[in-house]
Amino acid sequence: MKDTLGLNWEHRFASRADHMKSSAIRELLKLAEQPDFISFAGGFPAPEFFPAREIEETLARLCDSDSLQYGPTEGYRPLRQLWADRLGGKVEEILITTGSQQALDLLGKVLVEPGSTVLVENPTYLAALQAWRVYGAKFAGTPLDQDGLQVDNLPTQGQFLYTIPTFQNPSGATLSLQRRHQLIEWSHKHQIPLIEDDPYGALRFEGEPLPKLVELDPNVVHLCTYSKTLAPSLRVGVLVGAPELICKLVQAKQATDLHTSTLNQRVAYELDTSGYIEKHVMELRQVYKQRRDAMVAAVRKYFPPHTRMIVPQGGMFLWLTLDHDFDSVAALERCVPHKVAYVPGNNFHPHGGDPHTMRLNFSNTRPEMIEEGIRRIAEEL
C-alpha cells in the first residue's frame, strides 16, 4: 500500500518550509543528553533548583474541574490582571502564551509580511530568527557592545525592532539607561514599534536594576516568561501590548493551540502572588552568580589572554570573542569527543559570520564542573 501512494512529502511542503532548518543548538542538545557530558550549549536553568515540591503541592491543590477544562484563549484572568497591575496597565493589554516562544510565533504570524524587514540585535536569539523567517521576514542586524545595542547605528526603516535589553541572549550585554531613552526616541521618530523580550531581567546578580522599556514607554510590546523564574515545562509566558494588537494575537492563538494550560497558569499565578517566586529568584541569583564567577575565572585562567568577554551582570550566558582567525565551529568538533559543548557564535547572526565567537551557558552546570569544562575547551582552542 505504501508503495502505491509513495507519498514524497518533501515535494509537498509549502515554500515557507524551506526556511525551517534544524538548528545547530538542536543537534548539540542531542549530544548533550549523554550523561557525563558538560554542556554549555543549551539555555537551560539549573534543574537541581527547580521548586519541584512547591509546584507539586500547588498543582495538587489546584487540580480541579475548572483548571482541567478548556479555558479562554486570552489566558487565566487573575494572571492577566496580576501582570496588568504590575505594569500599570489594563487586563486587555495582557495575553498569556504557551511559553515566550509562542509569543514570538504569534507576533510573526500577525506582523510579518513576506519580504518585510525585521530589525534585530546582532547577534540575537536564534529561535526568534527561526520563528519569523517562516513568515518571510528579512533581517537587518545592528551590533551590540558593553552598553547593549548600538542605538546610533540603527536603520530608519523596518517592521519592528526586536531587542533583549537586559542580559541579552547570547551576548550577556545590558542596554544602558541612556540608550534605553535613546531607543524609545528612535522608535517614536521613525514610527517603528519595539518588541522587548525580557526572560532574564529578574536574574540580576549585581548592579542597579534598570527600568524595562515598557516601563519607560507603554507603546513597547513586552514579553516575559515563567520558564526561568519557575520552570520551563509549565510553558507559561506573558505578552503585554496594546489592546488592538492583543485582540489580533488572540485570534491567531485561537487557531494555533486554543489556549494555554489553565492548570499551569494557575500554578504560576499562585506561586507569583504568594511571593514565593520573588523569594525563589533571590536564591537563583546567588546560585547563578556563583556559576558565572566560576566560568569567568576559568576563562581567565585557561583561555588565551586576549580573549574578550562582556561580564554579564545577570542572566545565563557568557559571550566570548577570540582571535580573528579562530574558528569556533571547527573547535566545537574537536571539543565534542572530549564531552564538552558550547554554541558557535555564527548561529546567532541572521546572516551567519562571526566565527571567532562562542556562547557559553553557565546556569545549567555546577561550579566545579564549569572549571573542568572550560579547561577542556581551552585545550582544543
Next chain:
Amino acid sequence: MKDTLGLNWEHRFASRADHMKSSAIRELLKLAEQPDFISFAGGFPAPEFFPAREIEETLARLCDSDSLQYGPTEGYRPLRQLWADRLGGKVEEILITTGSQQALDLLGKVLVEPGSTVLVENPTYLAALQAWRVYGAKFAGTPLDQDGLQVDNLPTQGQFLYTIPTFQNPSGATLSLQRRHQLIEWSHKHQIPLIEDDPYGALRFEGEPLPKLVELDPNVVHLCTYSKTLAPSLRVGVLVGAPELICKLVQAKQATDLHTSTLNQRVAYELDTSGYIEKHVMELRQVYKQRRDAMVAAVRKYFPPHTRMIVPQGGMFLWLTLDHDFDSVAALERCVPHKVAYVPGNNFHPHGGDPHTMRLNFSNTRPEMIEEGIRRIAEEL
C-alpha cells in the same frame, strides 16, 4: 508619549491577519460563561467527570526536575513509543503536539502554500478552517450524509483531504467501512494525502468499532488528543505521520513553542499505560450516551416533527436540519435572552450558507438540563 508614537496597529498587520476573525463560537462561549446558562454551544467534555484525583496524584508523583526542564521538541519518548506500538509504527512517526489544534496549525505551516486548495468535509471543524486560512488555504467542501463523507463526490485535485471520519464534528456522522476503503483508493488514485482527525473515536456508545483510516493505510496522517479522554487543559495531542513529514513538523514546532509540557505528557503517558484511561473512557461512554439519549428524546418531543437528525453512535455533537426557510442565526439571537445557546450551522461551512442547521453539544450538560434547554430552544423556533 503614547500620542507621539500613536501606533495604529491595525495598519501594521500582515495581510494574513485579514483571515483571522473572532468566531461565532468564541463569542457564544463568552455568553455561556454566565452561571445559569444552558450552553450546547461549546465542544467541552463533562467537567464533573474529569479524573481530577488521578491526575492530581499522578502530577504529584511525576513532578521532578526532569519533567520540569525543557524537553525535546518531538515529545516525551515513552509516550511516542506507546503510540508507535499502538499503531504498529516507529517512534520516528510520532510527534507530540500542544493539543490537536497545534497539529492543525503545524500541518498548515508546513503544507499549505498560499492559494492552494484544501479538501474538507462540508460542514467541518471550524478551527481547522481558521488554522489553514491564515496560511492562505482555499477550501473545497464535499457534503456528508448518514454514512459520512460522500466519497463519490470528491474533487480530484487538492493539497490534502481533511476528514473526521468517526463521530464527525459537527455532523456526528461516521464514515462507513465501505467508504473508508473507497476513500483510501481515491487518495491513491489521485495522489492526495489524507489527514484523519480522531478526537472522538474512543467515545463510542454503540455499534461495532470501525478501523481508523491509519489502520487501513499507513500513509494516512493521523491526529489524536487526550483532551476528550483525560482533560483538555493538559494540552497533549498526538500526530502520526511519515518520518520525513514529522521531521519537518518538528522544525516548525521548535519555532512555535519549543516543546509540549513534559510534565503534562508524562501524566498522559502514566494514565494511559496503567490502563486507567481505558477504564475511564468506559465510564464516559455511559455518561455521554445518557446525555445523547436525553437530547435526542427532547428534540423528538419539542422540535418540529420534520426536524432531521443523524443520531450519532458516539462523540459529543448532535446536528439538526430544520425547514429550509429556518434561520438558525436569528433563532439564536432569540434564544440567548432565555439563557440557552447552540452554534448555527453556517459557521462550519468554509463558504457559509446552510442557515437552517444547528450543532448541539450534549457532553457538557446534565441530562435533566438537556431537556430544559431543548424545550427553551424549541419555543423560539
